[in-house]
Amino acid sequence: MFVRTVTWALITCVASVAFAEAPKDIDDAKHWAFRSYERPQIPDLPGASNPIDAFILRDLKAKDLDLSPPASRGILIRRAYFDLLGLPPSPIEVRAFVNDPAANAYERMIDRLLASPHYGEHWGRHWLDLVRYAETAGFNADPARPLAYKYREYIVKAFNSNTPYDRFLKEQIAGDELYPENTDALAATGFNLMWPDESNASNVLLARQDALNDLTTNVGAVFLGVSIGCAQCHDHKFDPLLQTDFYRLQSFFVGIVPKDRVPVGTGKQLVDYEARLAKWRAEVWNVHTELYEMERDARIAASEIKRLKFPKVVLDAIDAPPSKRTALQHQLAFWSERQIVVSDKQLEGKLSDAKKKRRAELKKQFGELKKSRPQPPSWANVMASVELETGAPPTFLLEGGSYDNPSDELQPGFLSAIIGDESKPARIEQPRPSTSGRRTALAEWMTDANNPLTPRVIANRLWQSHFGRGLVSNANDFGQQTPPPTHPDLLNWLADELMHRDWDLKSMHRLIMTSRSYRQSALFQQSTSGNPNHFAVATALARRAVKSDPGNRLYWHYPRRRLAAESIRDSMLSVSGLLNEQMHGASVRPSLPPNFSTREKWAVSKSQGDHNRRSVYIYAKRNLPYPLLNVFDFPDMHESCALRAKTTVAPQALMLLNSELILQFAKAFANRLRATTTVPEQQIANAYMFAFGRMPEGIDQIEAQEFLQQQSALIAKNLDVKKFKTEPDRQQEAQSQAMIDLCHALLNANEFLYLD
C-alpha cells in the first residue's frame, strides 16, 4: 500500500502555484488526496475509444487480462434503467430496445433515461443518503420538520435539470447569499439544517455545539471526502487534519439560524429592503422592547417551573429583548424559547391592572407599526438557513471537544493541509449587510478549479453509482485510513474531465455508461448453448482472472449487485402495475405492519394512491424508518452514508415471504397478467418479462406450469366449499390464487433482486 502511494504521488505531484504549498509535515504531504493533480495522459491502446476503457484496459493488460465480452441488450437495458432511474424497463421497452436495428440504439436509450424525471428521483436518493436527510429532528420526541421535504424536492429537481455540480454545491452551502432571488437555492440551504436536534434539551449550549459539530463533520465528509469529524477533540490521528481545521471550518457556519420563511429578491433588491427594514425597526424596536421588558417578570413567573432546567446563561438570553440580544443569545433563544411557550392568558394572569392597560396600548401601537413593515419582493416558505443579522458569534477551539472548554478564538479558514497554512484566515466579502459572506467564501474555495478534493470526491461517487463501489472505496474519506484509489489516473482524469465539461453530471453518466467497461458482461462463464442461464463453463479469461484478480479490482467483469431498498419496493410497485408516478410534494406514509410501533406517530396517508408512490417520497422519520426499506439496509438517518450496506438476513426473507404488503403486490401483479390474456403460458411469459425483463426459457415455462398445477391442487383442497360451491368455481379460484403464488415467488427470486 505504501509503495503504491509513493509511486503514484511521484507521477501526479505538481504544485499549483495559486492554491497549494506543500504542508509542513513531509509524510503527510505525500498523501495523495491532499495534493493537486494534473490531467493524466490517456493511455494509447487499441480498442479503447472511450478514455475510461483506455485506463481500465491498461491495468488489465498489464496483468494479461481483458474486459469481458459485452452484456446482451436484455441485460444492458435492465442495468441502465436501474442505474439511472431505479426502476425496471417495461416489457415494451425491453422488446423495442432488443429489436432496435439502429447502431446507436444504446446511446439513444441512455439519453432517453437521462431525460426522464425518474432520474432525479433515483439519483437524488444517493444524495439524500449523504446528507442524512430526514424530516424529523430525532431524539425522544422526534418532532416533524414540516418543510424539510422542500429540500428533497430541490434535490430531485436539481438532478433532473442537471444543475452543474459546482452550482449545486454553492446552492446548498450558501444559496441564501449567492442566489437569494431563487427559491430553489433557498430550499437548498436546508443542507445546513439536517442535524439531529433535541427539541427539549436542557443543556442548550451543548445542543448548539452538537448541531455545529454535526454540520462541520458532514460538510467535510460530503463535499471534501475528509473525516474532519475525527479532529473535533484532537488533531486527526492519521490525516493532516488539525483540531484548528475543524473549528476553522465550523466558523463558516456559526452564524446560521433556521428559518421557514425567507425573503426572496436579487441581492440589490434585498440590500434596499434591508435598509428600509432597518429604518423601520429603529422606530419599532422601542415599542417592542418596552413591551418585552414590561412583560418580563410576568413571563418569568408564568414559566417558573419550565425555567428550572436552564442555566443562567440561557435564561439571560431569553430574558433579554430580541433587540438587545447578542448573536449567541439569539441562538440560545432558538433552542430554549420553543420549550417555554407562555400563552397570553398565562401572561395576563401575572400582570397588574396598570401593566395590563399599558400592555394593551403598546400592543396596539405595535400592531399599527407592523402594518407599515417593509416587504421584500416576495417570500419563500422553505426550510432555509440564513445568517443572524447580528453577525456570527465567536468561534473557539474547544479543548477535548468539550462545549464548555473553549480556548483560542478562531477565524474561518480553509483546510491547512491544502492551503499550507494553519492560521491564515479566509478572505471573505460581505454580499449585503445582513449576511457575512462566510459560506460563500467556503463554497467558492470548495469549487475552485484547483481544489484537489471536491471534483475527485464527486467523480468517485459517480463511478460508485455505476459500478457498486468507488475507485476510492470509502467515498466519504479520502484520508489515509482508506486504501488508495484502485485507478488513480482514471480518478484524476474523470475529475478533470468533469470540470472541463463545466461540472455536467449527466454527460459524465453518459460517458461512463457508453464505455466498454460499463457495458461488459457480469457473467464470466461461457454458455454452452448461447443462453446465459444454461450450464456454463468458465471462460479462458475468467480462469486467469480468478487467480490474479479474484476481487475484480481491475474490472475484468461487471460487478453484479443487489438492488437498493427503494428499487426493490419501487420495482414491485412497477411490475404489479400499482406505481403512482406523481412527483414532489409533502411526503407520504404508507401503512405499517400491524402493531408495528406504539410509540411513534405515523399518520397513514388517506389516499391509497399515496401508498404507492415511489420510495423517495416516503416520510423520512428518524425514529421510524419505513420497515420494508429498513430491512433492506436503508441508512440510519443520523450519519452520512457513503455506501449502503448490503446485508442478507432472514428478516428480509420473512418480510418478502410473509408480509401482507408483498402479497398485495403479488395479487395486483397476478390481476394485471390475467387482464391481458387468459392463456396460462402467455401469462407466465408476461410475468417473466415484467419481473426479469426476459422471456422464460423452455425449462422456466415447464417448471412454472408445473408449479401452477401443484399449487392449484393444494389450494383447491382448502377452499371453503360454502363459498365456492361447484367444482369449476373451485378450480377457477384455485388457479387464480396459484397465479398469485407464482407472482409472489418471482418477486422473491434472486433474479428479481439482483442486477447482472
Add this chain to the structure above:
Amino acid sequence: MTLHIEQPSNRRDFLQRAGGGFGALALQGMLASEAGAAVPGSRNRPAHYFGKAKSIIFLFMDGGPSHLDTFDPKPMVNEHAGKPLPQSIERVITPMGVSENPVLPTKRTWKQYGESGLPVSNWYEHVGEMADELCVIRSCQADGLNHVGSVCQMNTGSILAGRPSLGAWVNYGLGTENENLPSFVVLLDNPREPPGGSRVWGTGFMPATYQGTRFRNAKDPVLHLSPPASFAGDRQKNKLEFINRLNKRHRSPRPDNGELEARIAAYELAFQMQKHAPEAVDLAQESKETLELYGINDKTTKAFGRNCLLARRLVERSVRFIQLYSGSGSKWDAHSKIENNHTLHCKETDKPIAGLLRDLKQRGLLDETLVIWGGEFGRTPMSEKGDGRDHNPYGFTMWLAGGGVKGGHIVGATDDFGMHAVEGHAHVHDLHATFMAAAGIDHEKLIYHHQGRPERATVNEGTVIEDVFA
C-alpha cells in the same frame, strides 16, 4: 482488519452472515491475533482472561430506578431530611433544577442478606435472597441528563444517536451458536417502547446483521414470522421449493457470487425460524413450579416474569444478548410520588429477577450467563415536588450476577448522600468494557472500521473494572 461490506468469500462466511441478524466471525480473527499473550502497553489483560459468559441478560429498568432506595443505603439522607444538601456536596445541573431542594428521606428498611451481608432494601426482598450472587457497582456515572440521551448512552455508549448498541457489538464480536434464532433479542414488558424506540437496539453504522430483534408478546414472536393462514402449510412449502429452484438455476452460471447463495440460505433459515421461534417462546412446556418461581401466576409480576422466563429459555438456546425492559417507556421515572411508582415497579420485577437468578443457578447456567440490572441513571437525594426524585447520572447503582463476577461484593461508592460517585468511578464506557470482558471480548480489540475511524463499543474510552471479577 475485517472488511464488512465485502462479499462473503466462502460458505462458512456467508452462512454466518446469512442468519437473521446472526452474527459474524470478528472475534475469531481478534483472538487469533492475540494468541493468548498479553499485549504490551495494553491497559487490559487479554480478553479471555475474564470471560466466562456465553450470554448476557440485561435487565433495563427504563426511566431510572432510585439507587438510594434499593441497593445503596445512605443513612445521612434521612438525617438531613427536609434540608438542602450540605455545601460540601458539589451542586449539579438536573433536568428539573432541584439542586437546592430539600433532601427527601427514604422510607425503606434495609436488611443484610446472605453470607456476604450485602444490604438490600425491602423493595427488593426476593432479590435480596440472592445477594451472594450480586456484584453491586455503586459508583456508576453517565453523561446524559434526560431519558433519550441516557438510554441511548447506556445502550450505545453515546448520548447521540447513530452508534451500534451493546448487543450489536456483542453479536458482531461473538457471532451466533444458534442459527435458528436471532442472537440479540429484546423483550418489552408493555406495548410502549423505550425512549428512542428501536434505535436503542439498532446497529447504527454497522450492517443490520447485528441488530436486536424485538420479540413480541404473541404466538409469533417475530414480525412476519408466519404467512397469513390461507397461504401457510403445504402451499407455502411448495412455494418455497419453487423459489429455491428459481434461485438455484439463476445461481448456476454465477458461482462467483456468495451473496446469491447466502440469500438461498436466508430462506432456509427463515423457514427454520418459523418453526423454532414459536417453540422458544412456548411456555406450555414449563412446570407449574417454574411458572410460580417467576411469578407468572400473579397479575403484578406476570409480564416481567414471563420475559425473565423467556430470557432463560433463550439462554438455553444459545441466544447471545437478551435485553428486558421493565417499565418500558420511562415508567420508572419517579419525579413525583416515588413511593407509589417504585413500590409498583420493584414489585413487578423483584420476584421475577430472583426467580431468574435462582433458576439459572439451579440449571448450572449462571456461570455462563452475565445478568445486568440497572437503568439509564439513578435518582437524586433531593426531593422533587415534595415526594419524587430527579435524574441522577452523577452517581448511581447497577449490579451484575453470574458470568464469573464476584458475588456478594460491592464496587465503588457514592458520597454520604448518594449524589456523586466518589470511589471507583464506573463510567458507562467502563461498564460496557466490563460487560464485554465478562463475555470474553476485549473492548480495545473489537474494532469496526467506519468512515476512516477505528470504532470501538466504548468510543475509544473505558477501562475494565477488574474488581468485578472473581
